[in-house]
Amino acid sequence: MRTEQQIMDLVLTIAEQDKRIRAVGMNGSRTNPNAPKDIFQDFDIAYIVTEMDSFINDTTWIDIFGERIIMQTPENKSMFPPELGDRFTYLMLFTDGNRIDLTLIPIEKKDEYCREDKNLSEEKWQEVLSTYPNGSYESIWKALFAMCDLFRSTAIFVADNLDFNYPYEEDKKVNAYLIRVERLSPDGSEIY
Structure with missing residues (x-):
């Protein structure tokens, strides 16, 4: 697993070498000194860019970040x-x-981005946890796998009826990743 410093160096190097990227921002739990550190913290990165079309139309530029299990682009969902x-x-x-x-983020929206506050309060986090049957570790995993099963069966049904190809290989990889994560010890320091 690449270290936090290696990921940050990569993010900054890419930005320094691409003149379309004018600034780099970061938000989420890694910017909150009170947030506990764990191996599941993602890197919430923002690139402030001069234009977006060249990034969106040629997605091969993103390969520089490394080999992926999966990539989703929510704004591309039809x-x-x-x-x-x-x-x-x-x-x-x-x-x-x-x-x-x-x-x-388009450079014209940089001020709007800089004014946003993205940290959840403890009270809001407890509200999120309360959406699970009892908020326990076991019930969260059970709910996650139930959600995955429901999503899979629904997506396969939709794909079959609308003549789409369901991404079975991605599904298999993501499921294997989740099973691996579920089996980690509570004090695990690496996923792989």
């Missing part, structure tokens, strides 16, 4: 409208267990 306005997000899970949520 069934649901984009929720981030002018932004574009790459949600990436890498084969070394690291996760990067990379958001492209």
